[in-house]
Amino acid sequence: MEKQAVFSMTEGSPVKLLIKFTIPMLIGNLFQQFYNMVDSIVVGRFVGPNALAAVGATGSLNFLFFAMSFGIAAGVGVVVSQYFGADRMDMVEKSIINGMYLLAVVSLFMGIIGVATARWVLVALNTPGVILDDAVIYMRVSCAGILAIAAYNGVASVLRALGDSKTPLYFMVLSCFINIGLDLLFVIVYGWSVFGVALATVIAQLVAATGAFIYALRKISCFRVKKENRPVRGDIIRRCFVLGMPIAFQNALIAFSCIFLQRIVNGFGESVVAANTALGRIEQLVQQPYNSLGTALTTYTGQNIGAGKIDRVKQGYKAGFKSVVVVSIVMLIPCQLFGETIVSIFVTDPEVIAIGAKGLSITSFFYFFLGMIYVARSVLNGVGDAAFAMVNGLMEVAGRVGFAVPLTKIPFIGVWGIFFTTGFTWALTGLVTMARYHKGRWEFKVTTTKY
Helix, strand or coil: CCHHHCCCCCCCCHHHHHHHHHHHHHHHHHHHHHHHHHHHHHHHHHCCHHHHHHHHHCHHHHHHHHHHHHHHHHHHHHHHHHHHHCCCHHHHHHHHHHHHHHHHHHHHHHHHHHHHHHHHHHHHCCCCHHHHHHHHHHHHHHHHCHHHHHHHHHHHHHHHHCCCCHHHHHHHHHHHHHHHHHHHHHHHHCCCHHHHHHHHHHHHHHHHHHHHHHHHHHHCHHHCCCHHHCCCCHHHHHHHHHHHHHHHHHHHHHHHHHHHHHHHHHCCCHHHHHHHHHHHHHHHHHHHHHHHHHHHHHHHHHHHHHCCCHHHHHHHHHHHHHHHHHHHHHHHHHHHHCHHHHHCCCCCCHHHHHHHHHHHHHHHHHHHHHHHHHHHHHHHHHHCCCCHHHHHHHHHHHHHHHHHHHHHHCCCCHHHHHHHHHHHHHHHHHHHHHHHHHHCHHHHHHHCCCC
């Protein structure tokens, strides 16, 4: 594969490059969230609010078990992007194959643990009895399919590291329509409730992973790893692990903090659980512009660090900051004005709609900080300062654990403390992450690293 056959981000306008990379990412992420939303809409409207609450009660737990795979996939992407920026194509091949070895082992291990401990963990989290059995089913099916989800994310991460953000989009769109069709078939026609929704997601991700991998084998030569580059390389696996594990632990810590908050949510009853689930789906959608920009910045940063262009990294951060300001203002307005209409997409119960709409009006004021978490963290991950990801995760834990109990115990705040906790946690984490970037320690690390 010639280097120009994919997409180098080491030359040209940072703003234009980031936009070119981000737009396909954003479309793909929106489609992914769209079919997650369809899961909730189908369950909430055709099964009932308790089934929706059961799906929502497993969200943070599933993320916890997926966190390791997501982190390793991100670490592999950083390693590949840095070697690609340095024009070390032999090391790109070795990084791809060894990264996939590592990802497969980690994902299988986490999937087994998730299936085995599902009921025990959900009981420990005080999941309401009326939704417990459905929650266990949803979590077990999701964890059983973790290899499919990890496979797609692994291939997509490498493609993006090589500057190709369009191919993952195409297969994500395909899997989106498959997922929607299977949701309707399994839930409405076969009556499989939450089991059908979970199974539809796993099948759709498997199709996306298979399609993306076949495309990569045919179109991008470094995926056709030469025989001499296939042996296990401990140094490369360690590097993928060193860069990926802090991101994985960050994700795990975020998931843990969300699980802690979920336990408090569960204590307020099924209506609050359902409202929080609907709000969670909305916030996942809101995060996609930030998430897409962050992924673009990680690839952009990794390639430019590999090429030794620190000034371009700083230009990328500034472009990200300005983008977050604009996007945050644009998304704040509808959340404030049309909260009930937005929440009613997911549920029909008036009480659930009212709770969700007020929660949305609270959290939307903090969107800027949420966006800057993605921008600053992604640049730091791209330069190889992945260890800070653990600190970032600890901030999320400190925020949700530190704010949740006191706020919900204040009489005139009560249940609304759940949503203030989310906003305050974003603000705390965003400020700490921006401070880390501006402190500039990553520049020293870059100047002393060889690629």
